[in-house]
Amino acid sequence: xxxxxxxxxxxxxxxxxxxxxxxxxxxxxxxxxxxxxxxxxxxxxxxxxxxxxxxxxxxxxxxxxxxxxxxxxxxxxxxxxxxxxxxxxxxxxxxxxxxxxxxxxxxxxxxxxxxxxxxxxxxxxxxxxxxxxxxxxxxxxxxxxxxxxxxxxxxxxxxxxxxxxxxxxxxxxxxxxxxxxxxxxxxxxx
Numbered sequence: 001x002x003x004x005x006x007x008x009x010x011x012x013x014x015x016x017x018x019x020x021x022x023x024x025x026x027x028x029x030x031x032x033x034x035x036x037x038x039x040x041x042x043x044x045x046x047x048x049x050x051x052x053x054x055x056x057x058x059x060x061x062x063x064x065x066x067x068x069x070x071x072x073x074x075x076x077x078x079x080x081x082x083x084x085x086x087x088x089x090x091x092x093x094x095x096x097x098x099x100x101x102x103x104x105x106x107x108x109x110x111x112x113x114x115x116x117x118x119x120x121x122x123x124x125x126x127x128x129x130x131x132x133x134x135x136x137x138x139x140x141x142x143x144x145x146x147x148x149x150x151x152x153x154x155x156x157x158x159x160x161x162x163x164x165x166x167x168x169x170x171x172x173x174x175x176x177x178x179x180x181x182x183x184x185x186x187x188x189x190x
Contacts, residue, residue, distance in 0.1 A: 008029070011029055012054040
């Protein structure tokens with residue numbers, strides 16, 4: 001059974017996905033998590049601490065569901081591993097949708113809440129490095145700067161596709177197809 005702190009973070013992710021960061025009210029969060037307001041402040045001290053830990057929670061949860069790519073059998077295939085690392089972010093699963101929407105809300109709010117910027121930049125950089133490593137394995141002839149630039153393009157595209165999918169602008173299968181095509185293009189670069 002998850003501890004109270006984890007339940008609060010799950011609830012914070014749900015509330016942020018539903019109402020955005022600017023709409024996050026501690027009283028509403030307490031009701032969502034079925035805890036007292038005082039317990040939230042006990043665990044997270046203030047709103048900034050809560051947002052920081054929620055971002056970490058979202059990243060850890062994404063790491064868990066994207067780790068599914070490692071559960072396959074047979075010979076490792078770097079290209080498939082790269083594709084899966086990205087495509088697992090586009091799943092029609094409540095946890096993935098909630099994570100993706102909350103991430104987008106946190107990113108959008110950083111324009112108004114500068115204290116979020118550093119944490120978001122670190123998380124983004126970590127993700128870009130992970131994808132750059134996978135690109136390096138899939139295309140060993142490329143250079144590290146080229147892999148980093150390709151990883152930046154792919155992660156930016158994925159975030160944009162996610163927003164369009166969640167907003168109903170494009171269907172999920174189309175978003176996944178566009179991402180696969182972009183991966184193919186990046187891997188075919190000289």
